[in-house]
Amino acid sequence: MERERFLAAVAANVTAGVLPAPPPITTGPPSLPDVDLIETFCTRLGVIGGHAHRCAIGEAVRQILDLLGEHAATAVLAWDDLPVPRLASLLQESGVELLASSMPADRGERAAHLGGYLGLAAGLTGADAGLAESGSVVLSHGPGRPRLASLAPEVHIALLPASRIVRSLAHFLAADPVVVARTANLVVITGPSRTADIEQRLTIGVHGPRHIHVVVLDDA
Amino acid sequence: MVSEPRSRVTQRVPTAPVDPKTTPVTFLGRAKLDLGSDKVAAVEDGARRLYRHRAEAVAEYPAMEEMRARARAGRMSALRNLDRLLARFADQVEATGGKVWWAGDAAEANAIVTRIAADAGAGLVAKSKSMVTEETELNHALEAAGIEVVETDLGEFIVQLGNDRPSHLIAPVLHTTRYDVARLFADRLGVAYTDVPEELNDIARTHLRRVFLSADVGVSGVNIGIADTGTVILVTNEGNGRFVTSAPRVHIAMMGMERLVETVDEAAAVLEVLARSGTGQRLSVYTTMLTGPRRPGDPDGPDELHVVILDNGRSRVLGSNVAEVLACIRCGACLNVCPVYRRVGGHSYGSVYGGPVGAVLTPALEGPEQWADLPYASTLCGACREVCPVGIDLPGLLLASRANTALRGGLEPGLRRAVRAYAAVAARPRAWGLALAAAGQTARLLPGKGWIESLPWYGSAWTDSRHLPRPAARSFRQRWKERRSGA
Amino acid sequence: MLRVPPVQLLVTCLVDALVPGVGEAVVEVLERRGLDVAFPEAQTCCGQPAFNAGLSAEAARMAAHTVTVLDATEGPIVVPSGSCTAFLVHHAPELLAGEPEAEAAQRVAGRLRELSLFLSDDLAEDVGMEAVESVRVAWHPSCHGLRELGITDEPHRLLAGVEGVERVEIAGADECCGFGGLFSVEMPEISAAILRAKLDAIEASGAEVIAGGDVSCLLHIGGGLRKRGSAVRVCHLAELLAGRAEGW
Numbered sequence: 001m002e003r004e005r006f007l008a009a010v011a012a013n014v015t016a017g018v019l020p021a022p023p024p025i026t027t028g029p030p031s032l033p034d035v036d037l038i039e040t041f042c043t044r045l046g047v048i049g050g051h052a053h054r055c056a057i058g059e060a061v062r063q064i065l066d067l068l069g070e071h072a073a074t075a076v077l078a079w080d081d082l083p084v085p086r087l088a089s090l091l092q093e094s095g096v097e098l099l100a101s102s103m104p105a106d107r108g109e110r111a112a113h114l115g116g117y118l119g120l121a122a123g124l125t126g127a128d129a130g131l132a133e134s135g136s137v138v139l140s141h142g143p144g145r146p147r148l149a150s151l152a153p154e155v156h157i158a159l160l161p162a163s164r165i166v167r168s169l170a171h172f173l174a175a176d177p178v179v180v181a182r183t184a185n186l187v188v189i190t191g192p193s194r195t196a197d198i199e200q201r202l203t204i205g206v207h208g209p210r211h212i213h214v215v216v217l218d219d220a
Numbered sequence: 221m222v223s224e225p226r227s228r229v230t231q232r233v234p235t236a237p238v239d240p241k242t243t244p245v246t247f248l249g250r251a252k253l254d255l256g257s258d259k260v261a262a263v264e265d266g267a268r269r270l271y272r273h274r275a276e277a278v279a280e281y282p283a284m285e286e287m288r289a290r291a292r293a294g295r296m297s298a299l300r301n302l303d304r305l306l307a308r309f310a311d312q313v314e315a316t317g318g319k320v321w322w323a324g325d326a327a328e329a330n331a332i333v334t335r336i337a338a339d340a341g342a343g344l345v346a347k348s349k350s351m352v353t354e355e356t357e358l359n360h361a362l363e364a365a366g367i368e369v370v371e372t373d374l375g376e377f378i379v380q381l382g383n384d385r386p387s388h389l390i391a392p393v394l395h396t397t398r399y400d401v402a403r404l405f406a407d408r409l410g411v412a413y414t415d416v417p418e419e420l421n422d423i424a425r426t427h428l429r430r431v432f433l434s435a436d437v438g439v440s441g442v443n444i445g446i447a448d449t450g451t452v453i454l455v456t457n458e459g460n461g462r463f464v465t466s467a468p469r470v471h472i473a474m475m476g477m478e479r480l481v482e483t484v485d486e487a488a489a490v491l492e493v494l495a496r497s498g499t500g501q502r503l504s505v506y507t508t509m510l511t512g513p514r515r516p517g518d519p520d521g522p523d524e525l526h527v528v529i530l531d532n533g534r535s536r537v538l539g540s541n542v543a544e545v546l547a548c549i550r551c552g553a554c555l556n557v558c559p560v561y562r563r564v565g566g567h568s569y570g571s572v573y574g575g576p577v578g579a580v581l582t583p584a585l586e587g588p589e590q591w592a593d594l595p596y597a598s599t600l601c602g603a604c605r606e607v608c609p610v611g612i613d614l615p616g617l618l619l620a621s622r623a624n625t626a627l628r629g630g631l632e633p634g635l636r637r638a639v640r641a642y643a644a645v646a647a648r649p650r651a652w653g654l655a656l657a658a659a660g661q662t663a664r665l666l667p668g669k670g671w672i673e674s675l676p677w678y679g680s681a682w683t684d685s686r687h688l689p690r691p692a693a694r695s696f697r698q699r700w701k702e703r704r705s706g707a
Numbered sequence: 708m709l710r711v712p713p714v715q716l717l718v719t720c721l722v723d724a725l726v727p728g729v730g731e732a733v734v735e736v737l738e739r740r741g742l743d744v745a746f747p748e749a750q751t752c753c754g755q756p757a758f759n760a761g762l763s764a765e766a767a768r769m770a771a772h773t774v775t776v777l778d779a780t781e782g783p784i785v786v787p788s789g790s791c792t793a794f795l796v797h798h799a800p801e802l803l804a805g806e807p808e809a810e811a812a813q814r815v816a817g818r819l820r821e822l823s824l825f826l827s828d829d830l831a832e833d834v835g836m837e838a839v840e841s842v843r844v845a846w847h848p849s850c851h852g853l854r855e856l857g858i859t860d861e862p863h864r865l866l867a868g869v870e871g872v873e874r875v876e877i878a879g880a881d882e883c884c885g886f887g888g889l890f891s892v893e894m895p896e897i898s899a900a901i902l903r904a905k906l907d908a909i910e911a912s913g914a915e916v917i918a919g920g921d922v923s924c925l926l927h928i929g930g931g932l933r934k935r936g937s938a939v940r941v942c943h944l945a946e947l948l949a950g951r952a953e954g955w
Contacts, residue, residue: 208459
């Protein structure tokens with residue numbers, strides 16, 4: 001259908017129906033009590049089955065290696081820009097294989113490339129923000145930041161500078177609404193992949209990672 | 221690689237639509253098939269559990285009422301400006317490299333999706349959960365065009381394998397037990413029988429992972445569209461919504477035209493109340509905000525993004541006395557709390573949208589002919605309005621819907637005559653007084669004393685499960701008169 | 708001495724025809740508080756049954772009659788029903804908008820008081836109530852009173868003032884009993900299924916009497932209790948306040 005015809009049908013009805021007037025409202029961040037952001041973030045992430053690990057930037061490599069070891073992961077799909085200096089080379093020096101993150105344009109190559117993600121053990125990403133209220137991490141994707149790193153593997157490790165933890169999703173979006181338009185893909189991740197479709201029994205890891213570890217980097 | 225997942229999924233029969241020849245044509249008729257069954261007991265358990273989770277989540281979020289008001293305001297204002305917002309949304313989607321398609325009805329929407337998929341050379345379409353594609357029965361159209369389509373939400377996957385229908389807006393297989401799923405997986409996927417949910421989950425994970433990674437096209441619905449930015453928001457717990465919009469080369473998002481809000485701030489308000497109201501989570505696991513297809517330099521994501529905007533009766537609803545129902549954000553809270561839904565399950569409503577919101581939406585979208593009795597499938601207890609995250613006055617809309625359908629098959633003719641006769645008497649006080657006196661006299665002639673235990677014909681609708689109070693020998697007004705004259 | 712304004716009683720059709728004792732109890736309770744009670748005798752049914760049936764024209768005719776009768780009186784209008792009050796307050800003005808009775812509907816809506824709200828909000832609560840023989844009472848909050856009028860703790864406060872009443876709770880008390888007016892006869896099997904759960908909860912509560920503010924729901928629950936041979940009785944709040952706890 002033509003756009004004009006479609007919109008004309010909407011316009012013809014838009015004032016005809018019975019619609020209550022919108023109540024007067026405020027915009028911006030909602031009023032929530034002050035909390036210790038880092039503490040709340042870690043607690044809430046734990047409640048939904050994620051794991052928070054607080055550490056100094058200098059200990060980050062050790063922490064990541066420990067986590068990879070814990071999950072027996074030797075290959076990692078990682079973002080290029082991570083908030084720890086020389087992280088990639090340090091990991092490689094420790095024997096961790098870093099996978100190519102860019103998807104080929106060619107259809108056949110693309111399929112083969114994606115096939116490589118079938119048994120992927122771990123993904124390593126940064127995070128644009130942490131949300132204390134919900135224990136979420138916000139990931140903005142773009143060059144050097146593959147979406148699949150936080151989705152395809154069994155384990156997702158996100159590196160979150162503590163200073164980036166804000167009160168809630170509404171606070172994050174109110175502070176910078178344009179953030180959603182600056183990337184083709186912004187995702188808010190709140191715990192490990194889960195479903196309760198079968199008899200309302202909570203089951204972890206139906207499609208996305210079964211484990212999410214957020215390394216909260218003390219950057220104060 | 222591409223052909224690999226065509227294993228056993230292709231062997232299933234297509235999902236059956238509601239067949240009016242074999243399905244009872246009335247709500248009550250359909251409900252009676254399920255009333256008291258294990259299937260409905262499972263629905264009630266699940267609905268009550270979701271309701272409890274919601275109550276806890278709402279109680280612990282101090283900004284709930286503020287965000288409800290903001291979500292409501294955002295949705296109402298979007299509906300009041302929908303033509304302008306749709307134009308802006310479409311402009312923004314196209315400015316970010318997406319393509320917008322306009323579909324007047326289900327057939328047109330399905331044809332558009334099928335054509336895009338065929339042009340993309342798709343043999344396999346991976347689909348994430350979407351009510352709007354259930355509404356258009358997209359899967360039939362794709363299958364008829366020889367394109368395999370696999371539902372990837374675990375619940376919808378179970379529905380598809382079992383040739384079943386979803387029974388809840390956000391929990392499609394609320395009516396199914398794990399033993400049903402166990403048998404289904406063993407039969408259709410050729411795996412060893414297990415009824416352990418975790419193991420069933422792993423079977424689906426393995427099976428569907430190959431679907432995600434080899435599908436040429438991903439199809440999703442849209443939870444929220446932001447007009448200001450041209451952003452499409454998807455909310456999922458499993459991650460399938462992320463997969464179908466990240467791995468396949470082409471992403472098609474089908475959106476009911478009313479899904480919009482204008483600003484990011486309004487979208488935030490909706491997101492803050494959506495999961496809390498639906499499952500009791502603070503946020504669903506994955507809130508994905510998509511603005512255009514993959515950009516230059518992006519390592520992954522679809523090369524093409526198509527947004528198919530669907531009317532399919534919505535503009536008519538927008539111009540009606542139940543326009544407010546279009547503000548629904550599909551959280552399912554009104555289903556979970558509804559005493560009728562809890563007893564009859566989602567299938568009784570006969571369409572993809574069940575519960576109080578479906579009882580309003582379906583006759584409004586599709587016309588009252590087949591659905592005139594749906595607005596009567598409610599006790600008007602008002603619990604739905606109390607839990608609605610955008611404050612939709614569902615009892616008010618059910619009443620407005622009844623006024624729309626009462627004379628078009630909604631009200632059973634015998635009851636219609638009875639109510640009319642009653643109204644005629646009530647409009648004349650003298651006749652009313654005489655009628656009460658006559659009822660009192662007649663009641664004495666009925667057998668027994670006290671409550672009436674059994675009545676014939678229409679009366680049995682009451683007395684089959686309840687005794688009926690006997691009209692008083694002397695009405696209140698008679699007693700009042702006697703008292704005053706005696707005084 | 709200050710003249711107390713008269714109170715108009717809108718007794719409701721169900722009380723008028725089926726349980727006139729409830730109306731008499733309301734009169735007693737009001738008079739004991741020193742109020743003059745008037746009963747506008749031209750009142751019939753407010754129109755809610757037709758409105759809920761979707762028959763707007765018939766509902767408007769009945770509502771027009773009701774508001775005309777009530778508008779000719781003065782003082783607060785007390786109603787022993789949350790449901791009828793909610794209809795006349797929230798729906799009748801809308802239904803009669805543009806009709807000759809539109810203004811009367813608005814005025815009447817402003818004067819209407821559901822009984823328990825009137826007794827606890829408009830009057831001092833410590834006006835003595837009759838004592839009853841020791842009895843276990845559970846409150847059934849009818850949906851329209853609860854959700855359209857916001858009646859929550861008022862009846863409980865009133866019941867707490869009745870000597871001899873021991874209060875118990877029904878699990879899931881705020882869930883609908885399945886009556887729904889016309890719904891109970893148009894979809895009787897579903898109505899009965901909802902009622903069954905309510906009756907189970909009632910019997911598990913240990914209550915001897917179920918008190919409520921709406922005769923409609925009480926007739927539904929009471930009829931269900933009778934059908935299953937239960938000894939639990941139902942009664943209207945006004946009856947307990949008037950010292951009558953035997954129920955029906």
